[in-house]
Amino acid sequence: MRAELHPFRLALRAPLVTGGVSVRHRAGFLVALSADGITGWGEASPLPGWSRTTLLETEAALRRTLDAVKAGGEAALDGLLDDLAGTPHARAGIAGAWADLQARRAGRSLAEHLVADPTGAPARSVPVSSVAVNALMAAPAPSEVEAAARDAVNSGFSTVKLKVGAADLVVDIDRVRAARAGLGPAAELRLDANGTWDPATALAVLDRVQDCDIAYCEEPVTGIEAIAAVGGRSPVPVAADESIRDEAGAVQALELGVGTLIVKPQALGGPDVALAISARAREAGASAVVTSFLDSAVGVAHGLHVAAAVDAAASRRRAHGLATASLLATDVAEVPVVVAGAMAVPAGGGLGLAPR
Template sequence: MSNDAGRPALDEILDTARVVALPLTTRFRGVDVREAVLFEGPQGWTEFSPFVEYDDAESATWLAAAIDWGWMPQPAARRDVIAVNATVPAVAAAEVAAVLARFDGCRTAKIKVAEPGQRVADDVDRVRAVRRAMGPEGRIRIDANGAWNVDEAEHAMHALAEFDLEYAEQPCASVEELAELRRRVKYMGIPIAADESVRKAADPIAVARAGAADLLVVKAQPLGGVRCALDIVAEAGLPAVVSSALDTSVGLAMGVALAAALPDLDYDCGLGTASLFTADVANPALTPRSGALPVGRVTPDPTLLDAHAASPDRRAWWLQRVTRCYVALSARESR
């Protein structure tokens, strides 16, 4: 049964909800275990997994995406497979080769930089190790998650420019800082990509309007689903690369569908992150094969859902969160 807004009733979501906890190979975004809620709609399985620090107002958009993916037909795919990048956490240079080995055939690597407690010298060592492992033809991009101010970002990009960066993702936090940095480093030929300035912004088009980025990084769950993300890309008028939110294979399939539906896709996408898990909910997991992922929905394996079920208290925490976000979403849509 659905309500007047076309959403399923809350009970319909909770009836099939499974809460899972998946361990990571390496600490990433400050976590060692990734938790998610999976539930089944008429279109197939879907995922709700906003990071635990996000408030209900922001997380409600993730729930809207999960409902849309599980209950609504999706835009047609324009391609059958999606080329993806390897993702290198802020590990020591000596650990880079082992991380890259988990991403079969990937020709591009996104490297986390600006990790709290580390220095630019650590970033340089990590990026150098990736360049050495991938060779001169490999594509390298960095992601600072908005951690630098403009001067720090300019200094770091100078230090990393020798490694032939494809682009720098969210080097600074604000649109104004990105615009200033883009002016300062334009002569270096390193494009600026916006991620948080799109998915965490009240106005996701502001970064394009301000001339603060050369391309957008878009994620299906945080932007409200495949169709909402497509609308943002179309309005921004900038090239886009699709990335994950450290989803399970179920959620990654949503991101793959977004990448498949984009009119143009000039970049390898950050959707290979299931390779950062030691376990997943699908068999096989949606991990890169020859550097790419197939387009299509993913159905979790019941045995794996049982094996990686979250503890009872965490399950209760997540189901309460779903309920609160459902209420917030209902209130938002009734305005």
């Protein structure tokens, strides 16, 4: 088996301030695993200020593991993936490339591969062919938020997420009200505070915008127990995002009553881990929303196939957070475009795309 790393650095069209961190570019590695003339692709791209591991630590884990793959071949992969639990971005890159390679070999999409029964029995669900996605808004001024919300609805989005927490409390409340005014009564409005509030602030803001019909607020505070505590007192439902580091964290959030889990395949360790966490949410009667981690086209494509697999088994399908490619000035491949608030799942083998 051939194993390669391809570094990338992609500029954003404009800096994105999220959770108090200004993101200007995305850097990481594409992982290529090849056998029998077929190549599978994965992505490993930790985000500074967010990820538990740095880019250098991720690179070291990738190179060490890929050297072992070259020596041990495919038979060594399962054990090597277990060893990468502490470096989830490296695991995501290798697990993603391996899953893509297997799907391409079988002549089926990655989503079909993810829902396939490992025994060869017929799959219990069929992945959807397109996935609803939310628009993302982060404009600082209420007037800009209202205009962006109106544009999103006119473009066919039925769900919009507004970043909050970077502005003064009063300004944020005005921004939320402006978003609802621009969206009208029918569209779903989500908030994302990225853990920037303390419990008192979170409860104060959410209490004052409860009449805006908020679907949920992601990470109003930091930490699973704190999020659940806010959720127990808030008139607005809460969701856990970056506080979920692994499957154990997801289980804890569900046991504490958090009703929505935000699932980032690239941050959690790959498509298999993301799908397992989503299944846990479904079994608990909660929702799983699959989102990008400001990924390149390869990471977004992995998320898209995971979302298609999640939607195949979901009793209630939610819009996913995968419409992020437009934030990048350049990319490693063409990503499916958003049409009327949805992204088509690439047909054919594996991811349905390959880097340029």
